[in-house]
Amino acid sequence: xxxxxxxxxxxxPLILCAQTKLxxxxxxxxxxxxxxxxxxPNDSIMGFITDQMTRxxxxxxxxxxxxxxxxxxxxxxxxxxxxxxxxSNCNRQRLIGNLRTMGIQNANVxxxxxxxxxxxxxxxxxLMEEKAAYVKLMPSPAPPAAAAPVASNNAAQPEAAxxxxxxxxxxxxxxxxxxxxxxxAPDPYNWDVRKIxxxxxxxxxxxxxxxxxxxxxxxTDMEGNNIGQAYVVFPDSNNEMQVIFxxxxxxxxxxxxxxxxxxxxxxxxxxxxxxKIVKINGKDFRxxxxxxxxxxxxDSWEGGAMDGKGVSxxxxxxxxxxxxxxxxxxxxxxxxSDHSSMKKLDVVVxxxxxKSN
Numbered sequence: 001x002x003x004x005x006x007x008x009x010x011x012x013p014l015i016l017c018a019q020t021k022l023x024x025x026x027x028x029x030x031x032x033x034x035x036x037x038x039x040x041p042n043d044s045i046m047g048f049i050t051d052q053m054t055r056x057x058x059x060x061x062x063x064x065x066x067x068x069x070x071x072x073x074x075x076x077x078x079x080x081x082x083x084x085x086x087x088s089n090c091n092r093q094r095l096i097g098n099l100r101t102m103g104i105q106n107a108n109v110x111x112x113x114x115x116x117x118x119x120x121x122x123x124x125x126x127l128m129e130e131k132a133a134y135v136k137l138m139p140s141p142a143p144p145a146a147a148a149p150v151a152s153n154n155a156a157q158p159e160a161a162x163x164x165x166x167x168x169x170x171x172x173x174x175x176x177x178x179x180x181x182x183x184x185a186p187d188p189y190n191w192d193v194r195k196i197x198x199x200x201x202x203x204x205x206x207x208x209x210x211x212x213x214x215x216x217x218x219x220t221d222m223e224g225n226n227i228g229q230a231y232v233v234f235p236d237s238n239n240e241m242q243v244i245f246x247x248x249x250x251x252x253x254x255x256x257x258x259x260x261x262x263x264x265x266x267x268x269x270x271x272x273x274x275x276k277i278v279k280i281n282g283k284d285f286r287x288x289x290x291x292x293x294x295x296x297x298x299d300s301w302e303g304g305a306m307d308g309k310g311v312s313x314x315x316x317x318x319x320x321x322x323x324x325x326x327x328x329x330x331x332x333x334x335x336x337s338d339h340s341s342m343k344k345l346d347v348v349v350x351x352x353x354x355k356s357n
Contacts, residue, residue, distance in 0.1 A: 022115055026108045031071035033102045034080060038067045045087060045098055052083040052134070054194070057266035057280060061310055061356045062197045081116050082123075086131050090124035092117050191261045196243060197251050197356040202231050205243060209233050219244055219254075230254070256351040265354055266306065274315060274347040278337050281306050289333040290317060290326070296350065299334050310355035318346040 022030075037046040050067055053059030058079035059066040070077040088094035092113055099109045120127065189209060199205050206214050219230035219242060230242040239261055242254040255262065258271040266280050278284055281304035288294045296315040301307035320326045325341045335342070 020115070020118065022112065026112055027074075027077060028071050029105050029108050030081070030102075030112065031069065031077060033104055034070055035068045037102055038064075045084065045102060048087045049080050049083045052086065053079060054263075054265065055134075055267045057305055057309065057311075059265075061194075061265050061354050063194055063265075064198065078119070081112075082120050082127070085116050085120050086127040089131075090121070090127055189261075191239075192263045193253055193265060193354065194263075196253055197354075199251060200245060200249050202243075202245055205231055205233075205245075217242070250356050252353060252355040254351065254353045264352065265309075266311065268311075268313070268349065268352055270349050270352060272349045274337060274342055274349075277313065277349065284337045286334045286336055287315060289329055289331045289335055290320075291330040292332050295330075312353040312355070313349055314351040315347050316350040318348060320345065 034046065034049075037043045038050065040046070046067070050059070050063060053066070053076070054063050056079065058076055060073075060076070066073060066076050067080075070080055084098060085095055088098050095116060096109055096113045099112060104112060195208075196205065199208070213234055215232050215235050217230050217232050219227045228244050228246070230244050232240060232242050234240050238257050238259045240257050241260070241262060244252040244254075246252065253264075255264065255270055258269070260270065268277065268280065281301055283302055283304045285302045285304060286299045288297050288299050290296050294314075296317075298311075298313050298315075301311075317326065317329075322344075325344050329335045329339055329341050329345070
């Protein structure tokens, strides 16, 4: 009996460390429980995971669909597990508790926790720093309004007439309590682009944003070719966005205005620096040379995080005054994002297009 206990003591840690992949039933279990909790309003675990999936782009363009069927996308499922580990403060015991809170089957809890820790423990410091930055961005609850001061009875007594004071003092003046300003009116519009990808008919889109805010235009690509009718919401404003409903049930949204309110996939905005896009993609990529056909547009994501996700980006160089820097990245050529000239040229996002699958 003692020998058996010794063997168990020696080999159990090795068995735990050997958990390098999840079985299909384990993946199905997590996927099913995640889909269930995703439907629960204000679920703290899935709310955090979904936000991080959206910010990182791991959830694709239609994160709602992705979260409902993680078992069909192993990369997205792994990302969800990583953000669960991050939500758990990269702590194994908290991770186990959160897996149980999600309703993961008892037989799957420990193998799943071991897999997650083994896979992401090397990223723990970075994940915690990222979570701290995320928490800072979350809106703080508004403090309660201060109660109006109540005037005392003594202060309300009028001073007697014909009374003189050699000290020339006056009775304290009561100032009226200033009411706190009313809270801002709630924004009537949903600025989350994810909601638009689930629409396949323009009628629903117009109903969502109001017919007075939507016009139609003929959309063209960078070479001037007609690519169909676009529905433009909030035209000629910072929040202008084009939406093209394809005949193949795809939906394309296009941004080219800075300072828009829209919350887009991957957190990409017009005006973002090239370095941010490289970081999101996870590696350098190729763009077409400036001042040429499709100039500044991404030619290949080179197998990065945005490869195959329906993301098209066009860049522009803000600092083009030095021919020695600009000429090497112009013309009929492909340019890597890590080209020595790119940083000095202050390259930023000019236009973004997202196309749902």
